[in-house]
Amino acid sequence: MSYDLTYSHTLLAPVNVTWEITSRCNLHCRHCLSADLRKGCGRELDFEESRRFIDDLDRMEVFQVNFGGGEPFMREDFLDILDYAHAKKITTCVSTNGTLVDEALAARLARMDYLYIQVSLDGATADTNDIVRGEGTFERIIAGIEALKGHGFPHLSINTVVMGTNFREIFRIHELGTRYGVKTRLSRFRPSGNARKVWEEYRLDRGQLEELSRFLSAHRDVLTGDSFFSITAEDRSGLGLNMCGAAKMTCSVAPDGTVYPCAFLQDPGFRAGNITVESLGSIWQSAEAFEALRRVRIASCEGCGRFSICHGGCPAVAYFLTRSMKSPDPECLAPFRRDASASYSKDGAQDHVRTV
């Protein structure tokens, strides 16, 4: 019983699908993975197209849909889309900036089964959060969290993209989550979308990556959900994914229906098809972009003792930093640890990227 089966068997359908349901957003976060990718992409699937797509997901027996954007609650019909998915018993997870969640919306969401919500918060203080997400957002995000908790919404988490800006506040963010009785999820900062522009400024250095790995080991209740496996310590190896699921267990659908392996791999070369033209099932089974990703083997990692817990790490980070899908994750700690004499600097990390 293992995720490794997805290496040897192409699943008949994705386990979950990330659906960026709108490109509209009321915030302009500096690190947004989508913002820069959405230029010129004004179209989004209308309600009927969305229903047909959910019917297709139901036929394929996709278990979960992760809604993102943009800000999903900017869509006037979003609650109807959620209701339609839930009627099919599809579990949904909504990534929201939380600023549009008022009492009425929180009350309605609290009545929905099969719904998980993660609210993005990028600092334990307004000073830290608002640098990235915009002035005044911290207070509005907290108000959204309080509204959801006030209405007894059960499946809530705070999601923080770990960057140099908020690294020193991770512990306090975790405390804040505990105070509100919600889970803390840490996500990886990746050089995709707007984040490319601030990558050098915001990314973690080696020492911070090491420290983060230790923090995660000491706080096993903290969720990581996506692609931190490059720094996952042995003691967390059973807590989540041990490999990239893109094109193996998951894929991503853009607002206009374009399908990609992952929300972080939205370069034209990874375009797999469009669900308004072809069914997702057909795209999943036959798209060359997916086949290519499934064939990727990171040979230089296969002899590493960590291979079973990361399988080479995040291909998106490797691709955007090295332009190669066959490179090991540039933020993997293993070579850093082997090279104990190396200084823990951003420049050092760049050296590593070039040598692999």
Added chain:
Amino acid sequence: MYCLSPGIRAREEGFGLLFYSSKDARLTFVKSGRLLRIEPGPKGMRVLAVSCSGAEGRADRVLAALSKKGLIVELRPDI
């Protein structure tokens, strides 16, 4: 006869069965090949059926393991 536990979804895959828990999004991969099928059962439930004759012993062991994990429950005769 066993059916899926509440909050559990499952589907057939090339390697066997894939279970998903809507309570915690946990996946369980069951390398059972074609030993077990998932079929419509009474009252909209989905039940597991043994599809290989002569392999009932192995099927029983797999079903017992899945039941122990809480992924399936035995259907009571009155249902």
